[in-house]
Amino acid sequence: MMREIIRNTIKQNKYRIIICILFVGINIYVLTIPAKIIGYIIDLLYNIQSNEEIIVTNLIYLISIGLFLVLVRLVWKYYVTYLPRIFEMNIRNSLFSHLLRIKVSKLQERKNGELMSYFVKDVADIRAAIYNMISYGTRIIFTLVFVAYSMIQNINLHLTLIALTPLVIAAVLTFNIRKKMDKNYQISQESFTELSEYIQESTDAIRTIKAYHGEDEQIKHFISLNNKVKDSNYKVAIYSSMLSMCINICFGLSYGLTLIFGSKLVLDGVITVGSFIAFNTYIALFVGPVSWMARVISKYRNGKLAYNRLESILKIELELNDMKKIKSHESILKGDILIKNLSFNYPGFIDRALSDININIKQGETLGVIGKIGSGKSTLMNLLVKLYPVGRDKININGIDINDIPTDILRENICYITQDNFLFSATLKENINLFRDEYDDEDIKQSIKNSIIYDEIMNLPNNIHTVIGERGVDLSGGQKQRIAISRAFLNNSDIVIFDDTFSALDNKTEQKLLRNIKKLVKNKTCIIVSNRISDIKHADKIVVLDNGNIVESGTHRELLEAKGTYNKFYEEQAIKVEDSILN
Ligand SMILES: Nc1ncnc2c1ncn2[C@@H]1O[C@H](COP(=O)(O)OP(=O)(O)OP(=O)(O)O)[C@@H](O)[C@H]1O
Ligand SMILES: [Mg+2]
Structure with a gap:
């Protein structure tokens, strides 16, 4: 919560804050002294001969005060610039780490531009409020106290x-x-x-x-x-x-x-003439504070609004509220997957993306999922990794309701190559190991050999250390897919999902890759989502999705004999399939 972030930042920086405020106070207090000295000197001018020495001494005081003020100002100026930045940084860090842990379904309700404005505008508004309070607010208060006191005390x-x-x-x-x-x-x-x-x-x-x-x-x-x-x-x-x-x-x-x-x-x-002149000097000290007041209040108000907005973001439910029923992940996630009467609609949408899905996959089996665009294939995969919440006993993995499996453990144990094959603007290596250090260059090279992109990567200027998106290094759709697929070969989880990750590959590459994948998933549970018969026909089971429903299921042979939707796909793709058989 915002209050905790602010409180922790204050705690971490309490000495800096104290020094800052103390020095502002000293600064304002010392500012009231010259007025007094000037008034005093003026009164001494009536008898300049006999007072010469005192006047000179007081002039030296004035100069020393000037120099002293420069030093004091330097100190607090440094802190009032530094401290708001620390608050800004801490708020932004917490906000980002919170954002990444928010449930996807909750995040979906907010527009992208809206999220950006939290990071840019709201955080800056809070920084501005803090800056104004510690830089101007403190000076206003100290001026009111010290200068008004000096006016009353010394004059009238x-x-x-x-x-x-x-x-x-x-x-x-x-x-x-x-x-x-x-x-x-x-x-x-x-x-x-x-x-x-x-x-x-x-x-x-x-x-x-x-x-x-x-x-x-x-x-x-x-x-x-x-x-x-x-x-x-x-x-x-x-x-x-x-x-x-x-x-x-x-x-x-x-x-x-x-x-x-x-x-x-x-x-x-x-009062003396000197006091009268000193009094005018005091008034001049108020010019700044009076003109700052309105601004400080308005900045504070803006900051408060931004604070409330960010607070509302930080209140959004996190994903990791899972009960820690299962501690060790060694024993659990062998890949038996049981889906029972699963229906789902996206939050805020009435139409069902999935209805009454029943699937049973045993460890070591491969499931093929085929269906037209928008038929719900990716939705089903997203539910398996808990990107959206599902009811109890709808999806069981190894006999355990996924609601009882902590999200991080679940995702560590399912290697999910998503359809969007998004790549970070980082090196190829980082894109494959996903910024984890546990794999060395040899592991990476082995995995890109398996995903049939080794030669292409080795031809790049810095091979696996080439940064994507930099100096014209751009990749084709098929290359991106294979880089994403390499991640599966690095991973030793028992469940592997490929969501339409072969669509941009030519037949020859696709067949080579499928052979490697077959080896990889020999004892693993594998789900291959595709629109192409050639990708899934070797699967132990195939389900055909249409408009969120499973309309057919069985093996390749059974489905062909059924002469239904699957067979229609087959006939449409016959030429392609023949090609792949020839290869
Ligand atoms: N984030 C979302 N919010 C709301 N509706 C969604 C969302 N994602 C998908 N849908 C809807 O759910 C349905 C199923 O989409 P899904 O992405 O699962 O289809 P798909 O079978 O993977 O399609 P494709 O072959 O194009 O990848 C579609 O009608 C789609 O419009
Ligand atoms: Mg999809």
Whole structure:
């Protein structure tokens, strides 16, 4: 949770935070001293001859204070820049590690752009809030305390109250103006985003627009969007000048009142001329804090909103809430898979992606799954690795309900080569061992030999150490598939799933690869999902999926004799199959 992240970061950095605040305090306190010294010197000027020595001493004090302030400022400036970055980093780290452990079904409800904005905008908003609080907030508070105290203590209570009243008014006014300014700023940001998206879309669709002669409409819409950007920016500018104007007027008022009442006090002999001048210097110390107040509050508010949004992300259920009923994975995941009356629809969708699926596979067997696009093949595979939740006793592995098998153990024991064969922008080696160190180069080489891509990889400039996506190293669909398949040859899990991973291979390569896979899965449970008969015809069992239902099942021979859907696929692919027999 956010509170824990913030609390831990504070704990880790408590000395830095203390030093930072302490030095800000020292800084502000020391800032009040020159005013006093200047006032003192001025009073001494009446008798310059006899006071010469004291005046010089005090001037030296002034210079030393100046130098001292530079050092103090350096220290806290360093910390106020450093600390918010630490908070930002910790929040981002926790957010990312949380995100990767969220249930896929929950993650699916959020758009990609939305997720990005958590990492970019919200985290930055929180950093800005923290920065403003420790840099400006502390200075505001210390100034209020130390300077007001010095004014009352060293000079005069009434004069202080009179002089500070306009400043309080300034603070309230700027707060209200700032609120309006922020609102318009937000509108300006949003309309600018809208405008950029519109430009992007229009240029992308330029051919279509020209084809139906829609330029004028597009331009008209653009002008109105652009007008909105102008209006909101204009308002921001107006409010911004109002802000500084309001501060100037109130300070002018404060100085004016001080002049009137202060000079009267001087004439009455209540305060000295030096004190009067010192008082004016004190007022000047308020300029910064009064103008910062509204900003600190607005940044704090933004930060709080971002905080709540991130908190809502961190509250999303994690996957690893599994009961740890099973500790050791040695004994469990031999590959008997039993699927009983399994139906499934994607969260938020009414249509069933799978209905009433029954499959029984024994350790060592190979199951072929065939079916048209969208028939539910990948959905079934995703459920086997718990990417989405299923009810109890729907899927059992080795006699255990998968709900009782901790997700990490389950996934460690099932080698699932997915359909999307996504590759990271990393080296080929890392793409194959998936960033685990337990395999050496020889293991990797053996696995790419098995997946029939050895020669192609060895011809690349840095062979298995070539970085994908860098300097024009790009791979064909079939190469990507075989690299993904190499992962299966590295893995020693008892269950191996290939989801449509041979679609981009030519017949010859495919047959060689299937032979190697056959060796690999000799004692393992293997599921091959494919649209091609040639990939699955040797399987011990084949199921035919159609629209989420198993419409046929049996061996290749049985299914051909049944003369149903499978046979139809077969006939459609007959030419291809004959080819592969010839090879
Ligand atoms: N993440 C998802 N959210 C909602 N519906 C989905 C999701 N993924 C798939 N579907 C739907 O579920 C059905 C089955 O999809 P699935 O990906 O399992 O088909 P498939 O048999 O693997 O198809 P293909 O041969 O194209 O890989 C389809 O109607 C699809 O639109
Ligand atoms: Mg699929």
